Amino acid sequence: MSSPTDRPAPVARAVPRVLSIAGTDPTGGAGIQADLKSIAANGGYGMAVVTALVAQNTHGVRSVHTPPPEFLREQLDAVSDDVVIDAVKIGMLGEAVTVAVVRGWLDTVRPPIVVLDPVMVSTSGHRLLAADAEDAVRRLVPFADLVTPNLPELAVLVGAPLAPDWATALEQARRLSADTGAIVLAKGGHLEGALSPDALVDASGRVAAGLFESTGERVATVNTHGTGCSLSSALATRQAQTLDWVRSLTLSKHWLLDSLRHADALEVGTGRGPISHLHALWSVAAQNSPAPPDQKAPRPLW
Ligand SMILES: Nc1ncnc2c1ncn2[C@@H]1O[C@H](COP(=O)(O)OP(=O)(O)OP(=O)(O)O)[C@@H](O)[C@H]1O
Ligand SMILES: Cc1ncc(COP(=O)(O)O)c(N)n1
Numbered sequence: 251m252s253s254p255t256d257r258p259a260p261v262a263r264a265v266p267r268v269l270s271i272a273g274t275d276p277t278g279g280a281g282i283q284a285d286l287k288s289i290a291a292n293g294g295y296g297m298a299v300v301t302a303l304v305a306q307n308t309h310g311v312r313s314v315h316t317p318p319p320e321f322l323r324e325q326l327d328a329v330s331d332d333v334v335i336d337a338v339k340i341g342m343l344g345e346a347v348t349v350a351v352v353r354g355w356l357d358t359v360r361p362p363i364v365v366l367d368p369v370m371v372s373t374s375g376h377r378l379l380a381a382d383a384e385d386a387v388r389r390l391v392p393f394a395d396l397v398t399p400n401l402p403e404l405a406v407l408v409g410a411p412l413a414p415d416w417a418t419a420l421e422q423a424r425r426l427s428a429d430t431g432a433i434v435l436a437k438g439g440h441l442e443g444a445l446s447p448d449a450l451v452d453a454s455g456r457v458a459a460g461l462f463e464s465t466g467e468r469v470a471t472v473n474t475h476g477t478g479c480s481l482s483s484a485l486a487t488r489q490a491q492t493l494d495w496v497r498s499l500t501l502s503k504h505w506l507l508d509s510l511r512h513a514d515a516l517e518v519g520t521g522r523g524p525i526s527h528l529h530a531l532w533s534v535a536a537q538n539s540p541a542p543p544d545q546k547a548p549r550p551l552w
Contacts, residue, residue: 260362263336266490268294269329269361270483271352272341273302273314273369273378279524280306280372280476285339285483287527292505294487297333299325301352302344302378308475308519310374316344319351326355337363337490339483340394342378349386356393363489366394366432367482368403373475373522391430396450396495398435398482399426416447420461428453433495435485439477444468448503450495462496466507473513473523480525481506 270285278284282298289296301322305312329335338361343349356364368387370379379387384406391397391407404422405412408429413419416438423436431454438447446469450462481502488498512526526532 257360258362260336260490260493262493263490264293266294266336266487267297267333268337268339268483268487268490269297269299269335270339270341271299271301271326272339272479273304273344274300275304275306275476277307277519277524279308279518280479281342284476284479284524284527285341288480288483289339289487291509291527291531292484292487292502293491294337296483297329297335299329301348302342304342304378306372306374306376308521308523310521311372311376311378314344314378316348319347322348322351323355326352326359330355330359335359335361337361337365337486339486340364340366340390341479341482342369343383343387343390344378345380346383346386349383349390353386353390353393363486364394364396365482365486365489366390366397367478368397368399368407369478370403370406391426391432394432396433396435396485396489397426397430398437398478398485399423400437400478401440404434404436416441420449420451423449423451424453424460427451433457435499437478437481439474448499450499457495462499464499464503466503469507469510469513471510471513473516473525474510475522475524477506477510477525480509480527 268289270282273281275281275283286296303315401413408422408426419436423434427434434451436449445465447465450457452460484502485498488501509525512529516526518524
């Protein structure tokens, strides 16, 4: 088995080919559906391999169907046998066997950029990773360049209690980075307060001498479904364009905040709705729309 770091160096690409390996959300707010919109909004070509079919909406998860592991590998190979992959984003994995298949594929294909969003529990409180698969995800972290845990996920990954404040979260992130070699994006979406802090933490000091904090305003909205999925996909895309994690986080957060500010206008569902991934594209489309046809003008018969 080759080492996780034994991979080709990434090459910057204007429109990178980005693969999301994740679960589904039929309402389009989280999982693969959100990832594809996020990749497109950030300038990438999105591709998707499904780890789990999730019956969910803006209120919560109803049930999960996991395709056979052999079929997951078939999907992964179908993409990588044909397409040069510039970056991979990994989201919901669900079961230990799924983690094992993805890990085996990563070891064979060795994509140049890997972002791991260690999805464990949905915001609505439904488990999206079996408890007996947490260890497998922990062991997957060294295969990622960047891992993007929220605070509960960070605590599980380092085997510690939930961080009560941002300073403790940064310390846990530093430990995770030191233990795994991955850069850690600690996310403060679950904290209270006027700001929503995030930080790139790199125990080896390659990124911004070890710590880069990006503290944005907390947008007053309940429509935050899929923010973690969307941010990790944006980061994979931006990193494949810029090869610079600090710049990637700055660009991704700028876009995410704007998408949160436009979220309420979407009116999708009656629970915790999605962010507005494509708001910038839609405002351009609206400006370019032709004037409505004049209904009163006589229409030629032939
Ligand atoms: N209301 C908000 N206003 C601004 N930024 C937010 C808000 N909620 C979350 N964020 C940002 O969204 C990103 C995801 O953060 P969060 O900690 O919620 O991750 P998550 O729990 O993995 O996301 P998800 O809700 O998709 O599971 C972070 O950059 C966080 O700062
Ligand atoms: C397929 C999939 N992946 C991730 C999430 C987490 O998103 P959230 O915490 O906003 O529910 C989700 N609900 N579904």
